[in-house]
Amino acid sequence: MNTLFDFTLALGDDALIAAQRLGEWTSRAPEMEEDVALANIALDQLGAARLLLTYAGELEGAGRDEDALAYLRDDREFRNCLLVELPNGDFAVTMAKLFFLAAYQLPLYTALAGCADERLAAIGAKARKESAYHLDHAALWVKRLGDGTEESHRRMQAAVDQVWPYTHELLTADPAAPVDPATLRADFDATVSAVLDEATLTRPETRWTPGGGRDGVHTEHLSYLLAEMQVLHRAHPGARW
Amino acid sequence: MYGNDFAAPEDGPGGGLLGEVEAAEAALREAAARARRGGPAPDEDLDGYFTDVIDADQKIEPRDWMPEAYRKTLIRQIAQHAHSEIIGMQPEGNWISRAPSLKRKAILLAKVQDEAGHGLYLYAAAETLGVSRDELVQLLLDGRQKYSSIFNYPTLTWADVGAIGWLVDGAAIVNQVPLCRCSYGPYARAMIRVCKEESFHQRQGYEILHTLAHGTPAQKAMAQDAVDRWWYPSLAMFGPPDGDSTHSAQSMAWKIKRFSNDDLRQRFVDMCVGQAEVLGLALPDPELRWNDERQAYDYTQPDYDELMRVIKGDGPCNRERMAHRRRAHAEGAWVREAAAAYAAKQKNKEKVAA
Numbered sequence: 001m002n003t004l005f006d007f008t009l010a011l012g013d014d015a016l017i018a019a020q021r022l023g024e025w026t027s028r029a030p031e032m033e034e035d036v037a038l039a040n041i042a043l044d045q046l047g048a049a050r051l052l053l054t055y056a057g058e059l060e061g062a063g064r065d066e067d068a069l070a071y072l073r074d075d076r077e078f079r080n081c082l083l084v085e086l087p088n089g090d091f092a093v094t095m096a097k098l099f100f101l102a103a104y105q106l107p108l109y110t111a112l113a114g115c116a117d118e119r120l121a122a123i124g125a126k127a128r129k130e131s132a133y134h135l136d137h138a139a140l141w142v143k144r145l146g147d148g149t150e151e152s153h154r155r156m157q158a159a160v161d162q163v164w165p166y167t168h169e170l171l172t173a174d175p176a177a178p179v180d181p182a183t184l185r186a187d188f189d190a191t192v193s194a195v196l197d198e199a200t201l202t203r204p205e206t207r208w209t210p211g212g213g214r215d216g217v218h219t220e221h222l223s224y225l226l227a228e229m230q231v232l233h234r235a236h237p238g239a240r241w
Numbered sequence: 242m243y244g245n246d247f248a249a250p251e252d253g254p255g256g257g258l259l260g261e262v263e264a265a266e267a268a269l270r271e272a273a274a275r276a277r278r279g280g281p282a283p284d285e286d287l288d289g290y291f292t293d294v295i296d297a298d299q300k301i302e303p304r305d306w307m308p309e310a311y312r313k314t315l316i317r318q319i320a321q322h323a324h325s326e327i328i329g330m331q332p333e334g335n336w337i338s339r340a341p342s343l344k345r346k347a348i349l350l351a352k353v354q355d356e357a358g359h360g361l362y363l364y365a366a367a368e369t370l371g372v373s374r375d376e377l378v379q380l381l382l383d384g385r386q387k388y389s390s391i392f393n394y395p396t397l398t399w400a401d402v403g404a405i406g407w408l409v410d411g412a413a414i415v416n417q418v419p420l421c422r423c424s425y426g427p428y429a430r431a432m433i434r435v436c437k438e439e440s441f442h443q444r445q446g447y448e449i450l451h452t453l454a455h456g457t458p459a460q461k462a463m464a465q466d467a468v469d470r471w472w473y474p475s476l477a478m479f480g481p482p483d484g485d486s487t488h489s490a491q492s493m494a495w496k497i498k499r500f501s502n503d504d505l506r507q508r509f510v511d512m513c514v515g516q517a518e519v520l521g522l523a524l525p526d527p528e529l530r531w532n533d534e535r536q537a538y539d540y541t542q543p544d545y546d547e548l549m550r551v552i553k554g555d556g557p558c559n560r561e562r563m564a565h566r567r568r569a570h571a572e573g574a575w576v577r578e579a580a581a582a583y584a585a586k587q588k589n590k591e592k593v594a595a
Contacts, residue, residue, distance in 0.1 A: 026350070026353050027334045027353070028565075029573065032327065032364075035357040036357045036361070039351075039353060039354035042350055043350050066343050067343060091576045144583040145579050148580065149578050152579030228338050228339060232339050233341045236457060236459060239341075239456055240456055241342040241456075
């Protein structure tokens, strides 16, 4: 990543794709309270995505608004991290994804709130409050599942093992960015270790470190996600909704 | 009044109905402020006491004595209302992933989230009558309690999301506004909260249709098609005609219901005609016309045989809706068990620490 536009777009894409996946849970959650919570978090992510994409469009100066950026780019132009595009899997996989994402977004948005760019600082200040709630919610579920029944422990550990490699991409150094993700490492590690310990889960070793999302090189999952998300918008070029 | 609740072009629906909700809320406060008679006298007939409270337009509260049939009727009605909110998340939830703009996606997500919240209020209201949410959910899953027939129709296009907001939520509000004055306090209070949010949803649905109807020819056709498909199922939401309605008379005497099915249906039709004109969409009823003598619109009744088929389980989506709910419940079992096991462990730890 090299420009402010790339950076802003990448964060907006993270939030947008996370919202899309969380939205898939609607009416499918294990309990009604969780339906409310997941929709709530999806809405927060979508709200952050709209602010970031709108700003990215302005930075680019090519007349693209949030909808042009969300609906009219192909997967090779999306800049989200791979973590958020992974399928929801079972509830443990969803919670592992949300936990790692929030453990990254909270220090990221907190740092952003203090950055020199006023717009990003304002977005960071708003989004960090929401991230704190997401982190709290996901961490509690990681603990409940990790230290719940034998089956839930097994599933939660499997979810952590499955998702863990994708956290590497979140913290890849980018010294030119308004907030260098590498500087978030200590905060991320501290949060993750404390919660996994309490959840009686083990932290996998980092061997395989998939990446490429920031360069538009995604998993095979993203283009299906986009096909669904964009289908109606693309079917009616130029229409207002 | 409902019948004249025609929206101004920029205004959309909801204004008159919200006024009704606010009036009901004020009446509720007044009833609470009026000195309520205490419990029944030692030798007083309980039925007489109960009738007295109802006649005085006071609210029955959870600890009050009430006839067993009143309790059962309310449990059935409130539970089925709660089930409808939960099942009702599915047809609209079907479009969250494909909503055509980020703004619409956000509005739709918030709406479906509200519905889950309404389900929760209503189950809580039902629980004040001495039944547990788990029992009620089981009755739904076993097919022994119903949910609103309307949610057995499919959402085939984006415009259906608008039609559901305008017509389905509109019909729900016309039905529910009088329930804000229902004799059972917890239900009346839940309805006040629900109606306020529903009227917001109805306005948003209307706005979706308005945008489509004033958009491209393809969008307008999409909107008209949705209204064509949702009009009669929405009219059927008021239930069978008065002559065939089994619970009506008793519910009216108990002040659970305040108006008959046909009265409410007429109000709804009268309300929609003007709104459809503003939208520039046609209601699919060639017989629809103003009757000067009745000061109301004449209209074609919905097909009540179809309504009965849908209620009995043979509508287009009954099987899918139930399978979806059962699947979510079954697939979530291990999560709920984990939460219970974790809570028990935490409680133990606290005991050891104390």
